[in-house]
Amino acid sequence: MKNILEIRDLIVGIDSIPPTWILREANLSIGEGQIVGLVGESGAGKTMVSRVILGFTPEGSRVFGGEIHFCGSKISDLNRDSRPFLLGKEVTYIPQNPMTALNPVQRINDQMTDVLIRYLQLKPRDATKRAVSLLSEVQIHDPEKVLKLYPHQLSGGMRQRVLIAIAFACNPSLVIADEPTTALDVTVQKEILGLIKRMQSSHGTSMLFISHDLGVVSKICDVVNVMYGGQVLETQEADALFSAPSHVYTKALLSATPRYDRPGDLLEPVSDRLVTEMGKTILSWDKRAEACFYK
Amino acid sequence: MFGRYLMLRLLLAIPTIFCVAVIVFVLMRIVPGDPISMMIPPGASPDDIENLREIYGLNKPVLDQFLIWLNGIAEGDLGRSISLKLGVGQLILNRLPATLELVILSMGIAIFLAVTASVAAIRYKDTLVERVLDTFTGVAQAIPDFLWSLLLLLFFGVILPLFPITGRLDPSLSFDPITNFYFFEAIFTFRLDVVWDLLAHLALPSFALAFPLAASLSRVLRGSLSEAMSQDYITLAQVKGYSRLEVITKFALRNALIPTITLSGVQFAFLIGGTVLVEYIFSYPGLGNLAISAVVQRDLPLIQGLILTFAVMFVITNLLIDLSYALINPRLRGR
Amino acid sequence: MPTTSVFKISSFSIFVIVLLGFAALFAPIIAPYDPMAQDLKNSFLPPFWLGGTSEHLLGTDSLGRDLLSRIIFGARAAVYVSVIGSFFAALIGVVLGLLSGYFGGALDALISRLVDAWMSFPSVLLCIVLAAVIGPGLETVIVAIIIIDWTRFCRVVRSETIVQKSSDYVSAAIIGGLSPLKILIKEVFPNIAPLLVTLLTLEMGIAIVVEAILSFVGLSSSHIPTWGGLIQEGRLYVNQAWWLMGAPVFCIVVVVLAFNLIGDSVRKRIDPVLRA
Ligand SMILES: Nc1ncnc2c1ncn2[C@@H]1O[C@H](COP(=O)(O)OP(=O)(O)O)[C@@H](O)[C@H]1O
Ligand SMILES: [Mg+2]
Numbered sequence: 001m002k003n004i005l006e007i008r009d010l011i012v013g014i015d016s017i018p019p020t021w022i023l024r025e026a027n028l029s030i031g032e033g034q035i036v037g038l039v040g041e042s043g044a045g046k047t048m049v050s051r052v053i054l055g056f057t058p059e060g061s062r063v064f065g066g067e068i069h070f071c072g073s074k075i076s077d078l079n080r081d082s083r084p085f086l087l088g089k090e091v092t093y094i095p096q097n098p099m100t101a102l103n104p105v106q107r108i109n110d111q112m113t114d115v116l117i118r119y120l121q122l123k124p125r126d127a128t129k130r131a132v133s134l135l136s137e138v139q140i141h142d143p144e145k146v147l148k149l150y151p152h153q154l155s156g157g158m159r160q161r162v163l164i165a166i167a168f169a170c171n172p173s174l175v176i177a178d179e180p181t182t183a184l185d186v187t188v189q190k191e192i193l194g195l196i197k198r199m200q201s202s203h204g205t206s207m208l209f210i211s212h213d214l215g216v217v218s219k220i221c222d223v224v225n226v227m228y229g230g231q232v233l234e235t236q237e238a239d240a241l242f243s244a245p246s247h248v249y250t251k252a253l254l255s256a257t258p259r260y261d262r263p264g265d266l267l268e269p270v271s272d273r274l275v276t277e278m279g280k281t282i283l284s285w286d287k288r289a290e291a292c293f294y295k
Numbered sequence: 296m297f298g299r300y301l302m303l304r305l306l307l308a309i310p311t312i313f314c315v316a317v318i319v320f321v322l323m324r325i326v327p328g329d330p331i332s333m334m335i336p337p338g339a340s341p342d343d344i345e346n347l348r349e350i351y352g353l354n355k356p357v358l359d360q361f362l363i364w365l366n367g368i369a370e371g372d373l374g375r376s377i378s379l380k381l382g383v384g385q386l387i388l389n390r391l392p393a394t395l396e397l398v399i400l401s402m403g404i405a406i407f408l409a410v411t412a413s414v415a416a417i418r419y420k421d422t423l424v425e426r427v428l429d430t431f432t433g434v435a436q437a438i439p440d441f442l443w444s445l446l447l448l449l450f451f452g453v454i455l456p457l458f459p460i461t462g463r464l465d466p467s468l469s470f471d472p473i474t475n476f477y478f479f480e481a482i483f484t485f486r487l488d489v490v491w492d493l494l495a496h497l498a499l500p501s502f503a504l505a506f507p508l509a510a511s512l513s514r515v516l517r518g519s520l521s522e523a524m525s526q527d528y529i530t531l532a533q534v535k536g537y538s539r540l541e542v543i544t545k546f547a548l549r550n551a552l553i554p555t556i557t558l559s560g561v562q563f564a565f566l567i568g569g570t571v572l573v574e575y576i577f578s579y580p581g582l583g584n585l586a587i588s589a590v591v592q593r594d595l596p597l598i599q600g601l602i603l604t605f606a607v608m609f610v611i612t613n614l615l616i617d618l619s620y621a622l623i624n625p626r627l628r629g630r
Numbered sequence: 631m632p633t634t635s636v637f638k639i640s641s642f643s644i645f646v647i648v649l650l651g652f653a654a655l656f657a658p659i660i661a662p663y664d665p666m667a668q669d670l671k672n673s674f675l676p677p678f679w680l681g682g683t684s685e686h687l688l689g690t691d692s693l694g695r696d697l698l699s700r701i702i703f704g705a706r707a708a709v710y711v712s713v714i715g716s717f718f719a720a721l722i723g724v725v726l727g728l729l730s731g732y733f734g735g736a737l738d739a740l741i742s743r744l745v746d747a748w749m750s751f752p753s754v755l756l757c758i759v760l761a762a763v764i765g766p767g768l769e770t771v772i773v774a775i776i777i778i779d780w781t782r783f784c785r786v787v788r789s790e791t792i793v794q795k796s797s798d799y800v801s802a803a804i805i806g807g808l809s810p811l812k813i814l815i816k817e818v819f820p821n822i823a824p825l826l827v828t829l830l831t832l833e834m835g836i837a838i839v840v841e842a843i844l845s846f847v848g849l850s851s852s853h854i855p856t857w858g859g860l861i862q863e864g865r866l867y868v869n870q871a872w873w874l875m876g877a878p879v880f881c882i883v884v885v886v887l888a889f890n891l892i893g894d895s896v897r898k899r900i901d902p903v904l905r906a
Contacts, residue, residue, distance in 0.1 A: 054534055088536030100527040105549045105625055115535055150625040163531075314747060319759070437835075437890035438883060441843055445861060445879045453872045460868070561749075568755050572843060576865070587847060590758050598759060605755065 010066035024230040037217035040227030089119040094177040098159035102151035109147035157188040374596035383600035392475035394581035401504035409512035436510035443503035461578040519551035646888035654709035661699035669694035700855040712837035715775025723783025731791025761849040835889030
């Protein structure tokens with residue numbers, strides 16, 4: 001199968017002396033039409049991966065090494081300003097917090113149609129028609145009315161639906177969803193998750209699905225990557241990962257996650273010994289990198 | 296809902312204006328000095344003086360004078376100017392258009408400068424451009440409009456004589472306007488030579504008024520802009536593929552204007568007060584110039600009328616600012 | 631790098647302010663001529679670098695009076711008026727601010743309304759009116775400065791007093807039975823004193839501008855040279871001898887910038903209080 005996105009040995013750090021490492025030779029690939037999960041505890045560097053793909057490394061940080069290939073061409077050495085041809089059309093994004101991600105002073109219509117007009121060269125009226133059908137696709141009732149509203153007039157779940165519609169508006173090749181359900185009510189979470197899965201398969205889009213929750217990832221992903229300390233420790237088909245995890249950390253993580261298939265099992269926190277051990281591995285990596293990039 | 300809010304604001308404005316009227320009226324009368332003494336010709340008899348006092352109502356008790364004045368206002372009569380021997384209302388109406396043109400142009404320039412400077416400062420954050428803009432803003436804000444007038448007059452009126460430094464319109468241009476809104480009338484009658492000359496006369500005074508306002512506006516705007524730039528909707532806009540400049544102007548700016556308007560309403564109103572000295576310095580025939588001569592001549596009815604006019608302009612400016620705030624913030628717009 | 635630039639700015643300000651104070655204090659000694667002495671044969675002399683003589687460094691005015699001497703004496707008038715004006719403005723503002731902030735209630739409401747009304751009107755205008763009514767003179771200018779600027783002190787002191795009032799040591803003093811007057815003087819005032827120093831610095835710059843404005847409009851004393859008066863005279867001859875206006879304008883601009891830079895660097899440290 002062809003890979004739509006490939007990340008090889010990506011190293012990102014804050015450019016201080018010595019550098020603070022955030023991604024430590026991370027590897028990741030996303031096949032065409034796949035949903036690829038990226039799980040790990042908070043601070044593992046998941047958001048960083050998505051930001052590097054989008055070209056939005058935070059201020060002060062930079063890519064030290066490694067490559068990102070998108071559809072076979074290398075994009076990691078393009079800076080942000082030479083990427084717009086990708087952003088918005090080929091690669092889109094579903095944000096974590098729908099409450100703050102929409103522009104408060106613009107009507108929903110304008111926020112949806114701008115990409116359609118910009119990238120599909122639609123006329124404003126046709127763009128609105130397209131927006132209506134997109135909103136029905138994400139199961140918003142009375143889309144014509146919603147298009148006329150401002151974000152503050154919508155609930156969190158509604159806003160996330162709008163954001164999903166925007167993400168799929170131009171039939172992108174890759175959608176990155178960074179914890180798209182974390183900020184939502186539990187009841188809404190399930191619906192949104194189902195919606196994302198449905199949108200992904202009906203559009204045939206590839207997707208990077210980021211979450212700290214193995215349970216969520218297990219439900220919708222084809223392939224799962226487990227991340228810790230800026231490294232991808234393990235990549236497996238979703239079923240295989242749950243039945244036969246290979247990395248000790250994955251095993252520990254699994255026994256710390258509530259299982260829908262085995263309710264009643266006792267949860268075990270990740271042991272201190274394992275944490276210290278993995279800390280050591282990271283430290284030795286940092287030493288090597290320092291010798292390499294900081295002389 | 297918004298209409299009711301506006302009505303409420305208008306109602307609240309009335310006591311403000313009334314207070315100003317009372318304060319001015321009382322102030323002008325509790326202090327020693329007699330306006331009549333300024334206007335009597337040498338050798339006038341006490342009878343003549345008494346006559347004059349009677350004509351201007353200055354022989355009545357203060358409260359009566361005030362009631363008569365208020366009554367006059369209600370009937371649209373502001374009294375007669377002592378020094379110019381003309382109706383105060385007429386004098387003010389004649390001069391008002393000149394001041395309004397100056398005020399509107401200055402505010403426009405100030406807004407333009409402030410928006411450009413803050414957008415540029417955010418766009419070129421952490422570069423030389425930002426530091427240069429910082430310095431300009433600091434200096435523009437530190438120097439009040441009075442000094443800006445003098446500096447501009449010196450540098451661009453005298454040392455480098457680019458602009459005229461007195462008046463409103465070159466008298467050699469034959470222009471017979473129907474209204475006193477020269478500028479608008481010149482535009483509608485396609486007198487481009489007149490438009491050009493008016494602009495040349497307005498250039499120095501309006502920039503002098505605009506600089507300090509622009510500086511304080513851009514301080515606030517820059518703060519709000521850089522705060523807006525860290526919001527999630529900005530990230531989304533960037534991910535949608537907008538360039539940095541587009542993100543600032545199309546997304547951040549409108550959001551940043553909301554807090555800016557709330558924080559700088561007073562500054563706009565203060566620009567109106569600034570016209571007094573600036574008009575005087577450039578001998579610009581507006582209300583401010585009239586006010587200074589009224590003050591120097593101790594022309595009580597005229598001073599009262601002028602202060603009242605300024606107070607009304609203040610209140611209207613504040614209202615307009617509230618209105619634009621509501622227009623720009625969808626949360627306040629009528630649902 | 632920021633530290634050096636702040637340092638440079640401060641030393642510029644301090645230099646200017648020391649120079650100003652020096653000129654004001656020793657005007658009769660350092661001024662080369664009597665500022666009122668006329669010499670009609672030598673009127674409109676340009677400054678020495680524009681073809682004038684070294685005897686009149688900045689040239690002479692329409693009556694042949696030495697411009698440098700007039701500027702030095704103008705500094706004296708400006709400093710005199712601003713210092714006294716600022717002091718009394720601060721006094722009134724601080725007293726009302728302390729009372730308003732400490733006692734709250736109707737008194738606070740009254741004072742706050744007054745301050746709001748005061749600040750919502752262009753005070754320069756009110757001041758010109760007032761000065762016109764009292765009649766011209768240095769005292770008039772002082773009164774005008776007080777009237778314009780007591781509100782700045784009042785507002786800041788009020789909000790700071792409210793903060794102080796809720797602090798533990800004031801609560802302790804209240805429980806300890808100290809009278810409000812003593813609490814205000816012994817506990818609250820020392821804590822707002824540093825703030826006051828900053829406000830006074832900023833105020834000096836403002837007062838000097840007010841002085842210039844009023845003397846420019848002809849509402850200060852006409853018997854002594856004032857910067858505003860010099861500007862007003864210079865404005866008449868600006869096309870023949872621009873330096874007559876240029877020199878005093880330059881002085882005021884430099885002084886205003888100096889006070890502002892000092893005020894700014896101090897303000898950065900206590901910004902939240904001043905913005906409140
Ligand atoms: N702007 C930044 N400056 C410094 N460190 C950062 C910055 N952004 C992220 N990091 C660091 O990078 C690591 C990864 O962050 P992130 O990708 O947000 O983790 P995750 O999304 O997995 O929770 C964290 O340890 C965080 O401290
Ligand atoms: Mg994250």
